[in-house]
Amino acid sequence: MQKKVKEETAVPRGRGRPKKEQPDADTRQLILRAATQEFREQGYGGASVANICKRAQIANGTFYIHFPDKAQLYGELIGGTFARLAEALVKAQVENAGLGAEELERRDVEIIVNFAESNRDTLLVAFNERALAPSEEASLIDMFASQRAADFRRGRLTGRFRADVNPVITAYAETGLIAEVLRWWLQNPRAISKAKLIEELLALKLRLSQPERAGRP
Known part of the structure; x- marks a missing residue:
């Protein structure tokens, strides 16, 4: 007596459950x-x-x-963008450590302005108060100010910055100033050329921290 073989429905190769x-x-x-x-x-x-x-x-x-969710998306859009800028600034400081103080500051300004130009839409979101997620603006300012304050502390020891520079106050002042100028420029790109903007921001940064620029108008 032959055993009954249980029939099974064969699944053609490549036609199983759809992949996620x-x-x-x-x-x-x-x-x-x-x-x-x-x-x-x-x-x-x-x-x-x-x-x-x-x-x-x-x-x-x-x-x-x-x-x-939307919050995670926003975090990657804004936080990820500014994290790339922060990394670029740190990398430039390491690679250009042998340059003079003013040239180092110029390189920083050029990186910031070029980055802002290349990421205009994202930065306009970050600079738009209506577009900001709760506490996002403060966290971004804190990130850059903290990084810059550490730079001021190191620079005071080497003579790159004035010995009387307050690292924290100067870092927050500079970070806020640059953010507001970039906001204005991105919204009014024809108001000033990129080259002129770089020169103006560089002059402001030097007046804040350089020994030979202290007290100059």
Whole structure:
């Protein structure tokens, strides 16, 4: 007597359960670009995942493959952008350690202005009070001021900066000043050329911290 063989439905190769969609870099960048415009126009509070998806022309589910929520997206958009700037400034300080004080300051200004120009839309989001997430502006200022204060402490010891420079106060003053000037320039790019802006910011930075510039108008 032959045993009955249990029939099983064969699953053709390559036609099993559909694979879960994986994040891809192109879609992620598409979402970030759409989010930049949404935050600029609607502010952080008014922006929605649904509208960001409409701008990016993707399904809502695709958004959540890349970001868990709006806050995480915003953090990457703003925090990630400024983190790259901070890293570029640190790298330049290390690579150009042998330069004179004024030339080091010039390199910093050039990096900041060129970065602002290349990331104009994202920085305009960061400089727009309506677009900021709660406490985001303070955390960004703190990040750069802390980094700059450490630079002032080192520079006082080497003579790069005035011995009487208060690292913390000067760092916050300089960071806030540069942020406000960049905000104005990005909103009014024809008001002053990039080359002239670099020279003006450099002069301001030098008056704040350089021994030979102290007290000059």
